[in-house]
Amino acid sequence: MSTTKPAEIRRRREPKVPRSNAGSIAGIIGAAVLAIAIIAAVAAPLISGFDPNAQKLASRLLAPFSYGRDGLLHLLGTDQYGRDIFTRILYGGRVSLSIGLVTASLAAVIGIGIGTLGGYREGKLGAAVRGVLDIQTAFPFLVIAIAVVGVIGANVLTIIVVLTLWTWLPFARLSFSLAQALKRADYVKAARSAGASDGWILFRHLLPNMAPALLVVWTFVVAQVIIAESGLSFLGLGIQPPTATWGSSVSDGRDYISTAWWVAIMPGIVISIVTLAINLLGDALRDRFDPQLQVGA
Numbered sequence: 249m250s251t252t253k254p255a256e257i258r259r260r261r262e263p264k265v266p267r268s269n270a271g272s273i274a275g276i277i278g279a280a281v282l283a284i285a286i287i288a289a290v291a292a293p294l295i296s297g298f299d300p301n302a303q304k305l306a307s308r309l310l311a312p313f314s315y316g317r318d319g320l321l322h323l324l325g326t327d328q329y330g331r332d333i334f335t336r337i338l339y340g341g342r343v344s345l346s347i348g349l350v351t352a353s354l355a356a357v358i359g360i361g362i363g364t365l366g367g368y369r370e371g372k373l374g375a376a377v378r379g380v381l382d383i384q385t386a387f388p389f390l391v392i393a394i395a396v397v398g399v400i401g402a403n404v405l406t407i408i409v410v411l412t413l414w415t416w417l418p419f420a421r422l423s424f425s426l427a428q429a430l431k432r433a434d435y436v437k438a439a440r441s442a443g444a445s446d447g448w449i450l451f452r453h454l455l456p457n458m459a460p461a462l463l464v465v466w467t468f469v470v471a472q473v474i475i476a477e478s479g480l481s482f483l484g485l486g487i488q489p490p491t492a493t494w495g496s497s498v499s500d501g502r503d504y505i506s507t508a509w510w511v512a513i514m515p516g517i518v519i520s521i522v523t524l525a526i527n528l529l530g531d532a533l534r535d536r537f538d539p540q541l542q543v544g545a
Contacts, residue, residue, distance in 0.1 A: 275532020281525035296332065298377040300339040301490040304330030309508045325510045327496030327500055333514050340492040345402065351411045356466050359419025368450065389414045402408030407486060411476055415469050422465055424537045426458045448525055460537035467530035471523040478519055494519050
């Protein structure tokens with residue numbers, strides 16, 4: 249006579265659904281949204297016929313889906329200067345997305361280079377790298393950003409440099425710990441005993457195995473930079489008018505939030521959607537490359 253309990257029978261009959269399915273779908277959605285945002289930003293002149301900086305005071309603060317005095321439709325309304333919000337979001341995406349992608353890539357190159365060398369060499373170099381990481385972590389980013397922008401001035405290059413100096417830390421910390429762990433792997437010891445140089449080991453063995461985890465960090469840093477740039481622009485420390493960015497568009501509408509909510513809310517929604525999409529993509533990549541999250545783990 250079988251002693252199997254009903255609960256055990258139910259568990260056996262239940263089909264095993266891979267836990268990564270939901271994450272994969274979310275990652276595909278995130279990648280699609282990000283791709284649409286990039287394409288829309290690049291093709292902004294083809295999508296909208298408005299000049300993002302053209303002021304039409306006769307059509308100021310029009311609600312979404314309103315027609316201006318010229319008879320043209322404004323999908324997301326206009327701001328206090330009569331500029332088309334949808335157009336400024338499209339053109340603002342060029343600046344905000346470019347800053348996010350470029351800054352994250354530069355931070356990755358700097359952080360991975362310093363962290364990998366420090367973790368692989370250890371000794372005095374490793375101690376120096378750890379000291380630099382600890383010292384920079386102790387400084388508040390906003391204070392540094394205000395100081396640098398106040399001295400140099402706010403422009404695209406300054407914002408990229410400031411944000412790069414802030415976002416290289418997660419790459420350096422992760423690559424430092426990964427390099428320390430991987431340098432003790434059997435295949436690295438075998439390559440070293442076979443006479444392989446340090447450069448060969450780094451580029452042939454360590455970096456390819458570190459790449460998946462660092463790619464996940466890169467996606468999250470892109471979203472982090474977009475939010476940081478928007479915050480700086482909101483505080484008046486980002487890209488200066490009349491150049492359109494998502495953060496400056498939100499800042500333009502903060503004085504009209506009670507009377508013309510769409511001026512600030514519409515670009516804010518875009519920032520939220522794009523950063524959420526990037527985070528979904530990063531989560532999917534983490535689920536894909538983290539062995540502890542694989543099915544059956």
